[in-house]
Amino acid sequence: MLTTSRIVLLPLAAAAVCLPVQATTYLSVEQAQQLLFGDQALTPVPLTLSAENVATIERESGTHYYAGATRAWKADNGMLFIDAVIGKHDLITYALAVTNEGKVRQVEILEYREAYGGEVRGNGFRKQFVGRSHADPVQIGQDIQNISGATLSCQHVTDGIRRLLALYELAFAGK
């Protein structure tokens, strides 16, 4: 039999579960397309990169480029990329909307699977990327601040976005 220890925090749990919280955190690809580009028809863009292209992206972004995880679509007013990076142990899928000038318009987290580090989904972290382009550092500790407790997730999403901006610059800028 349990003791009659005063369990006072459980009602708080119930209250917390009932808190009205924005529920736009997890998105399907279609929902991300709709959120970032409305009803525009998006044209999938096959990414066929040569070894030389990959080397350029890696040099420009200072990260490894694993071909295959990135998907791209062209819209009238920019491009949409959906990509995946490893957070701590598991994949984070995120979407990046870029303007025709190559500047970040919006970042959304589609899927986050790990028990820790989910703060990377917060608006505060994601909106730091808005307006940044390949010309910016896009580096943790420089123009992007990380979130304590979500260090690896922040680091890897930032690396991913820097890589996509390098890809945009190489393959799509001015074309």
Place this chain on the structure above:
Amino acid sequence: MSDDKKTLRHLALTASALLLAAGAQAADPPAPVTEQQLEEQVTLMQQQLEAMKAQLQQLKQQNEALAAQQQQIAAQTQVAAAAAPSGGISPNLNLWGYGEIYYTDPLHDQRLAEFDLARAVFGIGYRLDDRTSFNSEFEVEHAVASAVDKGEFEVEQFYIDHQANDWAGIKAGLFLMPFGLLNEHHEPTAFYGVQRNFVETLIIPSTWREGGVGIHGSSPIGLGWDVGVTTGLDLAGWNNSPENPQYRTALDLEDNDVAPMQATHQELALADAQHLSQYLSLNYSSVPGVLVGGAVFTGNLALPVVPAHLPDERLTLWETHARWTPGAADFSAVYARGTISDTAKYNLDNTGVANPLPSKFLGYYFQGAYTLWQQGSYRFAPFTRWEHYDMGAAYAGIAPGFTTVPPGLAADGKPWPQPRDRVWTAGASFFLNPHLVFKADYQDFAVNSDFSRFDLGLGLSY
């Protein structure tokens, strides 16, 4: 006749008239063209136009089909590539690990210098479905775990986590308690200093886990929360009458489970299920680079059968923490305070022992680090930390004339150590890459001054 036909006829007539006029100047007058011939020509042209329109329509359809096919192939290729297994065994399986090796040199007595493979940990996770995962961590402390060695083999985490909806998940099993800055992020690459800080070892236990159920989530406004019911602490773990000091070095202090909660937590090893505790943790991280949070844990202690008739003793721990990482700098602070109610009877029943049960324990630290140099994946960051811990900040039920620490010398001829200290730490971390760090530090103890030491460390996590 339709309007189109009329227009075409007029155009044809006009064109013919112009041609005729031009031809009249250039050559002999041509044979006269009758209106009937013109109409036949217009009809012919119209037929040709219709045929061309049909051909164009057909080409357009073919083009669209080809484009769709190409897009479909491209999308399929990309989806297949994105879904490709990341590991060699199963895409649902995750393997990870971390470990740390210390060299620690108590400067007052270098005979006590030690090398230690302090922790070797491997983690296994499995994604059971889209919303449910299993995580576990297994740890070997001090390299060898056997009946005659000091080392331990421990299950550090073993729980399932189900994402109930977009903003709340439920976890159940043995999981890390969401307290302080270190407990949930205890890999050596995540903290400064060769060893973990004393506040988050002696006041908040480390690595602190309990068995139970928790609900947790984080919202887009930057508020993370975690609340649940878990196993609590068992007073049977408290050694109130050691014949000799339980620690003689700073490393002993961390390793020998001498602090109030470190000694009494149960780690889900045949844990008492009659006395459950509860916890609530909140963290706010809306502003990038800034984290503030706090947590509270409370529950009755499981009490030993002998002595009987002890009143219920409630242990409550609360802490608050903050971290600010502006650019290359990294500032953090933690304050933690624990109380145990109704300890007087227990202590009166055990009058004169060397280690009475405290009614209050607390600690706090301030730490600053700075990334002085960074190139590629190399990073060099010196740091300093000041901390105060007090494992016996208050006692109840100490009979008059008795002390909480034995006076005089212990059997080894040295005074008994004090359960409190002020520690300065200065050192540096050199990251070869984010997974591998070399560390060095010096720690100065103000009260137990012979604990002062120099440490070297190697830490890795993957």
